[in-house]
Amino acid sequence: MTTAMRSSTISATVDFDADGVQHGFLRLPCSRDDAAWGSVMIPLAVVKNGAGPTALLTGGNHGDEYEGPIALFDLARRLTASDVSGRVIIIPAMNQPAFAAGTRTSPIDRGNLNRAFPGRPDGTVTEKIADYFQRVLLPMADVVLDFHSGGKTLDFLPFCAAHILPDKAQEAKAFDLVRAFGAPFSVKMLEIDAVGMYDTAAEDQGKVFVTTELGGGGSASATTARIAMEGCRNLLIAASILRGEVPVQPTRWLDMPDGDCFTFAEDAGLIQFAVDLGDTVAKGDTIALIHPVGRTGEEPICLTARRAGIFAARHFPGLVKQGDCVAVVAVEINS
Numbered sequence: 329m330t331t332a333m334r335s336s337t338i339s340a341t342v343d344f345d346a347d348g349v350q351h352g353f354l355r356l357p358c359s360r361d362d363a364a365w366g367s368v369m370i371p372l373a374v375v376k377n378g379a380g381p382t383a384l385l386t387g388g389n390h391g392d393e394y395e396g397p398i399a400l401f402d403l404a405r406r407l408t409a410s411d412v413s414g415r416v417i418i419i420p421a422m423n424q425p426a427f428a429a430g431t432r433t434s435p436i437d438r439g440n441l442n443r444a445f446p447g448r449p450d451g452t453v454t455e456k457i458a459d460y461f462q463r464v465l466l467p468m469a470d471v472v473l474d475f476h477s478g479g480k481t482l483d484f485l486p487f488c489a490a491h492i493l494p495d496k497a498q499e500a501k502a503f504d505l506v507r508a509f510g511a512p513f514s515v516k517m518l519e520i521d522a523v524g525m526y527d528t529a530a531e532d533q534g535k536v537f538v539t540t541e542l543g544g545g546g547s548a549s550a551t552t553a554r555i556a557m558e559g560c561r562n563l564l565i566a567a568s569i570l571r572g573e574v575p576v577q578p579t580r581w582l583d584m585p586d587g588d589c590f591t592f593a594e595d596a597g598l599i600q601f602a603v604d605l606g607d608t609v610a611k612g613d614t615i616a617l618i619h620p621v622g623r624t625g626e627e628p629i630c631l632t633a634r635r636a637g638i639f640a641a642r643h644f645p646g647l648v649k650q651g652d653c654v655a656v657v658a659v660e661i662n663s
């Protein structure tokens with residue numbers, strides 16, 4: 329007996345095969361207290377002009393990361409069909425309920441979209457969004473760019489990244505696009521928790537997948553917003569979808585080769601960093617002090633670098649909890 333996969337309850341108000349510029353929605357029926365027959369409306373734009381590659385561009389996979397949405401709402405407003413060879417699908421707020429609430433996960437079901445893949449057509453709202461990307465949108469794409477930043481709890485050096493992959497041709501194409509994106513830093517990424525990620529879903533379908541971490545703290549700076557906007561355009565040029573020349577920009581390549589790159593808090597408290605993002609640290613250097621806050625007169629806990637490198641990411645809020653990732657030290661490499 330075969331079980332047919334249930335179809336998605338999400339419907340698109342656009343025709344993905346039509347030439348021209350379309351602004352519309354992915355509509356996901358969501359019955360709730362304030363709207364019995366309500367819907368989650370995920371805005372999207374499709375810009376298509378004839379045959380050619382498809383780029384799927386997403387922001388707001390986590391709802392408190394803003395460079396991607398800024399770059400993609402801007403691009404959706406500006407892009408005309410004659411600019412494009414092929415198709416660009418722009419979804420600035422992929423997990424729209426999380427984006428609207430300004431939270432990493434969805435307020436409807438607490439779903440973390442980037443841990444929900446491949447999703448379920450009959451699952452939670454977040455699982456239904458994942459399933460639609462998995463079975464409808466990713467198969468249309470050749471190139472996938474998913475914008476991230478640190479959100480409210482992390483802050484990153486601005487970087488574009490791809491993963492080390494078993495398929496070296498697929499990996500090389502991804503790193504070509506990372507180079508074209510032209511962020512100040514470029515990273516060969518090791519995921520500490522790859523299960524359920526959109527990244528993995530795209531890569532498993534053979535797509536050329538590129539991501540970013542462009543700052544954080546629950547806001548975007550003028551610099552990181554500009555990096556996102558310019559990088560997106562450069563990537564589309566390198567993918568032969570937009571015309572133009574990719575400007576040659578210096579980028580510093582970083583690697584996060586193993587678990588020693590990550591430092592986790594074993595104690596809760598008030599964090600005082602001893603170094604700032606971009607600083608060079610030696611193995612054993614003090615990265616941060618965690619001050620106990622229950623009483624005065626207690627010595628702080630000293631967190632030291634477990635390897636030499638560049639201080640690439642940090643915990644953002646002033647108070648840390650036990651188990652929080654406090655610091656990431658990356659290694660500069662030639663590439």
Ligand code: CA
Nearest residue numbers: 390393476477
């Ligand atoms: Ca993120």
